[in-house]
Amino acid sequence: MAEVLVYVDHVDGAVRKPTLELLTLARRIGEPVAVALGAGAADTAAVLAEHGAVKVLTDDAAEYADYLVVPKVDALQAAYEAVSPAAVLVPSSAEAKEVAARLALRIGSGIITDAVDLEAGAEGPVVTQSVFAASYTTKSRVSQGTPVVTVKPNSAAVEAAPAAGAVEALSVTFSAQATGTKVTGRTPRESTGRPELTEAAIVVSGGRGVNGADNFAIIEALADSLGAAVGASRAAVDAGWYPHTNQVGQTGKSVSPQLYIANGISGAIQHRAGMQTSKTIVAVNKDAEAPIFDLVDYGVVGDLFDVVPQLTEEIKARKG
Amino acid sequence: MSLRIVVTVKYVPDATGDRHFADDLTVDRDDVDGLLSELDEYAVEQALQISENSDDDVEVTVLTVGPEDAKDALRKALSMGADKAVHVEDDDLHGTDVIGTSLVLAKAIEKAGYDLVISGMASTDGTAGVVPALLAERLGVPQVTLLSEVSVENGTVKGRRDGDAASEQLEAALPAVVSVTDQSGEARYPSFKGIMAAKKKPVQAWDLSDLEIDADEVGLDGSWTKVDTADERPARTAGTIVKDEGEGGKQLAEFLAGQKFV
Ligand SMILES: Cc1cc2nc3c(=O)[nH]c(=O)nc-3n(C[C@H](O)[C@H](O)[C@H](O)COP(=O)(O)OP(=O)(O)OC[C@H]3O[C@@H](n4cnc5c(N)ncnc54)[C@H](O)[C@@H]3O)c2cc1C
Ligand SMILES: Cc1cc2nc3c(=O)[nH]c(=O)nc-3n(C[C@H](O)[C@H](O)[C@H](O)COP(=O)(O)OP(=O)(O)OC[C@H]3O[C@@H](n4cnc5c(N)ncnc54)[C@H](O)[C@@H]3O)c2cc1C
Numbered sequence: 001m002a003e004v005l006v007y008v009d010h011v012d013g014a015v016r017k018p019t020l021e022l023l024t025l026a027r028r029i030g031e032p033v034a035v036a037l038g039a040g041a042a043d044t045a046a047v048l049a050e051h052g053a054v055k056v057l058t059d060d061a062a063e064y065a066d067y068l069v070v071p072k073v074d075a076l077q078a079a080y081e082a083v084s085p086a087a088v089l090v091p092s093s094a095e096a097k098e099v100a101a102r103l104a105l106r107i108g109s110g111i112i113t114d115a116v117d118l119e120a121g122a123e124g125p126v127v128t129q130s131v132f133a134a135s136y137t138t139k140s141r142v143s144q145g146t147p148v149v150t151v152k153p154n155s156a157a158v159e160a161a162p163a164a165g166a167v168e169a170l171s172v173t174f175s176a177q178a179t180g181t182k183v184t185g186r187t188p189r190e191s192t193g194r195p196e197l198t199e200a201a202i203v204v205s206g207g208r209g210v211n212g213a214d215n216f217a218i219i220e221a222l223a224d225s226l227g228a229a230v231g232a233s234r235a236a237v238d239a240g241w242y243p244h245t246n247q248v249g250q251t252g253k254s255v256s257p258q259l260y261i262a263n264g265i266s267g268a269i270q271h272r273a274g275m276q277t278s279k280t281i282v283a284v285n286k287d288a289e290a291p292i293f294d295l296v297d298y299g300v301v302g303d304l305f306d307v308v309p310q311l312t313e314e315i316k317a318r319k320g
Numbered sequence: 321m322s323l324r325i326v327v328t329v330k331y332v333p334d335a336t337g338d339r340h341f342a343d344d345l346t347v348d349r350d351d352v353d354g355l356l357s358e359l360d361e362y363a364v365e366q367a368l369q370i371s372e373n374s375d376d377d378v379e380v381t382v383l384t385v386g387p388e389d390a391k392d393a394l395r396k397a398l399s400m401g402a403d404k405a406v407h408v409e410d411d412d413l414h415g416t417d418v419i420g421t422s423l424v425l426a427k428a429i430e431k432a433g434y435d436l437v438i439s440g441m442a443s444t445d446g447t448a449g450v451v452p453a454l455l456a457e458r459l460g461v462p463q464v465t466l467l468s469e470v471s472v473e474n475g476t477v478k479g480r481r482d483g484d485a486a487s488e489q490l491e492a493a494l495p496a497v498v499s500v501t502d503q504s505g506e507a508r509y510p511s512f513k514g515i516m517a518a519k520k521k522p523v524q525a526w527d528l529s530d531l532e533i534d535a536d537e538v539g540l541d542g543s544w545t546k547v548d549t550a551d552e553r554p555a556r557t558a559g560t561i562v563k564d565e566g567e568g569g570k571q572l573a574e575f576l577a578g579q580k581f582v
Contacts, residue, residue, distance in 0.1 A: 094449065101450035135552065138345075141545070186487070189485055251359065280581075
């Protein structure tokens with residue numbers, strides 16, 4: 001069976017959920033061979049094996065952390081040359097997309113970005129994209145070279161499928177470009193203890209209607225009652241009420257949870273671009289004419305300062 | 321010392337319009353007005369700021385690859401304050417994918433001459449967000465991408481990249497390719513004086529032969545990807561909307577419980 005390279009997104013050995021989704025998708029078109037780079041690379045093997053990786057190629061050279069992107073391209077290219085895969089799957093994070101694109105160019109292959117689904121086809125993998133702020137669904141394929149596809153989070157349900165997951169050291173020779181962009185400082189993001197925005201099953205968001213940084217406590221309280229991640233509109237982020245890393249939308253994160261609750265958000269096209277594919281959409285907004293209501297499965301026209309705390313109390317009561 | 325900055329700007333259909341695909345599954349450019357991709361305004365802004373903060377002699381060139389109308393995007397960038405423009409236009413470019421686009425941009429950047437390339441973080445139509453990385457690969461220069469803060473001094477570009485796991489400080493020697501996010505600082509509005517001045521600024525037109533690119537390397541036929549179908553997403557079925565009369569939160573909880581979220 002053909003092998004499929006899967007690029008692993010991990011932080012110090014902790015594999016992020018989108019990579020496990022990639023392994024599930026990869027099994028539709030072949031046998032996953034995972035590539036894990038940087039500090040903790042070998043620690044990823046157990047969970048990757050549980051999800052179908054027949055092999056895990058690892059390298060923990062310091063270059064991956066000390067320089068931007070190119071060392072990772074060199075490594076993925078080395079893995080590509082070692083394996084001759086039928087396709088290369090990469091998570092659609094900002095950095096991984098850049099790695100994927102440079103690899104595609106080097107190996108003479110087309111690239112499809114931000115896939116939301118993938119199936120085997122007669123002429124290689126058929127890739128589904130959700131485009132124009134999710135108003136169109138396209139099906140495409142790579143017509144030249146080995147398909148390189150980047151896949152958005154929440155594109156597949158993670159399935160366990162135990163495989164060998166044998167760890168092998170990847171031998172990488174860094175290119176002249178590898179040391180071109182130095183990382184001279186790094187401030188890790190503080191963990192909030194809440195689920196990762198792009199990986200959460202439920203996202204509770206606040207917008208300009210929340211009207212202040214302190215008021216975000218009521219959004220967080222609702223999120224915590226549901227075990228949800230917290231999102232924000234750009235208006236709330238630009239006002240300094242919530243960090244940019246939580247922004248949902250075209251220039252923030254795109255999320256596709258089971259449930260999305262928008263509070264005090266009007267539903268501008270750029271916001272919709274990041275949440276329109278959520279399975280169930282709920283909104284609380286005091287303006288009955290707000291465009292967000294065109295998208296909702298359930299909407300409450302009302303003041304979020306009344307509705308949200310009542311909702312939170314009711315959920316807590318029901319959960320006992 | 322002089323510093324030549326090339327800013328890549330894309331002409332895109334207005335995202336607030338009702339965008340469609342044409343019969344050949346490329347973007348229908350006739351049914352919605354086009355404009356300078358808003359995310360490239362941030363790139364123009366940073367180029368102008370680097371120019372204003374520099375003691376060197378800085379020249380800002382804006383570059384687009386696109387149809388006739390794409391001149392509008394160049395005019396907007398010129399009226400913001402860029403010095404000159406390059407328009408790559410050729411019928412054979414219709415339907416080019418990211419790999420082909422990066423080829424044309426790279427050749428044009430080399431022909432124009434550059435010390436620094438500045439792009440937006442992503443276009444607002446294709447939204448791939450990979451063209452800047454591809455340009456760095458093709459030009460063989462450092463990529464310093466997705467910056468929310470950027471500065472240039474003594475032949476070195478520095479910036480801050482806010483990633484998922486960490487915020488990173490980056491540094492590279494020129495020449496380099498930079499891309500900036502919409503966190504890098506609001507873009508200026510063109511002044512009346514700027515708009516008038518833009519009319520006199522030079523716009524150079526190049527086609528594929530000027531760049532020594534064969535027609536079969538670009539366009540729909542030269543693309544390394546192929547779109548087979550594009551279907552409009554069915555409108556969501558109208559949901560239930562209630563007005564809060566004191567029980568809105570409870571009603572919503574009831575809905576969520578019915579959907580098994582609680
Ligand atoms: C290139 C570009 C990229 C962009 N990217 C993004 C992006 O990634 N994400 C994003 O979100 N936006 C993005 N935007 C901005 C977008 O266009 C909107 O400006 C933004 O989404 C508006 O945020 P909002 O809905 O919170 O604010 P508003 O549009 O001001 O809406 C606030 C809403 O809150 C309601 N409200 C007010 N008070 C209350 C209350 N007490 N109770 C209940 N409801 C109340 C109001 O009725 C209103 O509907 C982008 C714009 C551009 C040009
Ligand atoms: C809905 C949709 C989906 C697409 N998906 C794919 C895909 O999966 N794979 C693929 O190969 N192609 C794809 N394309 C084609 C792609 O949009 C074009 O190749 C485009 O010219 C470059 O890609 P981008 O718009 O995604 O650029 P991005 O990488 O998002 O753009 C980043 C920056 O590059 C610069 N730039 C990009 N294009 C130009 C230009 N023409 N002129 C000047 N500067 C420019 C701008 O500064 C821009 O901000 C898609 C197009 C559409 C409309």
